[in-house]
Amino acid sequence: MLLAIIIITAIIIIALLISKLIVTKKEQAFENARRCPENKYYVENADEIIRREKTLKTIRYIVCYTFLVLLAIFMLVPFYWMIVTALKTEAEIELVKPTLFPKVITWSNFRYILDAKYQMSLTTSGKLQFDLFRLMYNTLVVGVFSTIGTLVTTVMAAFAFSRIKFPGREIIFTIFLATMMIPGEMMIIPNYIVVVKYLHGENTYWAMIVPFLISVYYIYLLRQNFRQIPDELYYAAKVDGTSNLKYLFKIMIPIAMPTLITISILKLMGSWNAYVWPMMITSRDDMRLISNGLRQSFTDSEGRSHQGRQMAAAAAVLAPLLIVFVCLRKYIMRGVSRSGIKG
Template sequence: MQKLKLRLGNAVFAVVLAAAAIIFIAPILWMLSTALKEAEDIFVMPPQWIPDPVVFSNFADVFTKMDFLQYLKNTIWVSVLPVFGQLLAVPLVVYSITKIEWKGAKIIFPLVLVTMMIPWQVTQIPMYTTWSKLGFVNTFIPLVLPAFFGSPYYIYLMRQFMKGIPNSLIDAARIDGANDLTILYRVVMPLCKPILVTVALLVFIAAWNDFNGPLMYLQESDKYTLSVGLQNVLSNNTLKRQYNLVMAAVTLFSLPLMVVFAIFQKQFISGIATGGVKG
């Protein structure tokens, strides 16, 4: 009887998960379906999930209707460089406040957490004013350079992981004559691979999807990222009522994120699970 209840519970759980998966994946499937349709087939009733005919030329038309390749190149720059910046800065900060004993370590980390509570709307105008006076508006610098100083959330996330590394390993490396940089890069960081992959993915996804930053700092269309460029095309009615081309553009915009997440999902989930549960 107990085994029957257990199997019944597992079956119900599986059905609930399947229903939730369908709810989450349905918009993606509809996006792909619309991207492969003729414009007049989008609003037919009942809805047509399988395009007939399948129009692959919609994706080619995107490149003629907007400067997609230029937007893509700009987006890659402002998405990849912050990943390197965060992976350079965050481990240095976390190691210094977690594995090095000094008086300021217990003060610095709470201050870092406090900055997470400040809404970006509060700092938006001061930040724009600062970058404007430095002459960096309409450049990629405001979108890239801050990453090389670390971000509070990624510092917090990695600290939770690094706290679990035994201090005995670090002490043994110090006895062997290794300095702190050697310990960090040869001992600690190889053990932090799951959280490093997680941080890299989160940074890349956030930068790729960022709309407010590029909209605020970039003024010339040849510097637009995909998010701003697509919105600019829509607001200029370049793709007016051509929803199949809009969905084709959105599909191309989303595809790199899907591919990257599919490749690194195991490391991502491992980093979140391990780094997010420690106090």
């Protein structure tokens, strides 16, 4: 049903665009005719050419928009199905012929996820199946501290690489960059042994934060940004007797603020998506991060049943990400697109 609505709207939009196109082309043709009325042959010919061009262009537009609309639907369908399933009743989900839109909208699935007391009353095991707020709290603690730490290490390293001339700078930076190509799986085994066996980091927050306090990619990104700041600014500051550290905090960081915001957002989103490492070093349910909690809450005992609850939980996990995206779209998209343009 909704698909039909989307398609119809798309067709209407396309039709409007085409009509607008035709009108402008016609005006152009009249304009041409008005400009050189004595040359009748030219005008007719121009009309002919314009008509042919117009049909070609219209066809091209139709193909283009249809292609984009179809793929946009493909992109949006999972989101749609998630929300619709979460709003259906258990009985409606179990129908052999599923409905594309819930007949009866129920909020009980969302209540189950968001209201711990309600969830408790429905579970028999005596503990929460999916403790959303605990998971969110864990994720935020890990995310915020690792973001702050990453910002500190990144700013310092980027400053050294872009502003201080020291022997071996290029070599060290190249080695840093080379590590980006190495898959993380090469590091994870010794890291696991070191953190769990020697440092007893199992089920602790710091074990989820410290190994990820450094990111070569962000250092690279920020270094590019710092290098764009003209040297003259630095000399001027030096003449005024500014120290290196003061220059860094008063001039370079404010100039590079957009990049720092981008880094923070990407890093926070990263901990929201962190899966493997937290899974390995946590064994207690109350220390899990949100992705692990989501995966592990809805597998073993209940299998594919309670789809509505699963989808409500997935929606609850996605909601903060989407809110951040809506508010800070500019920073996210710029940060991501920057990575493709090599400086």
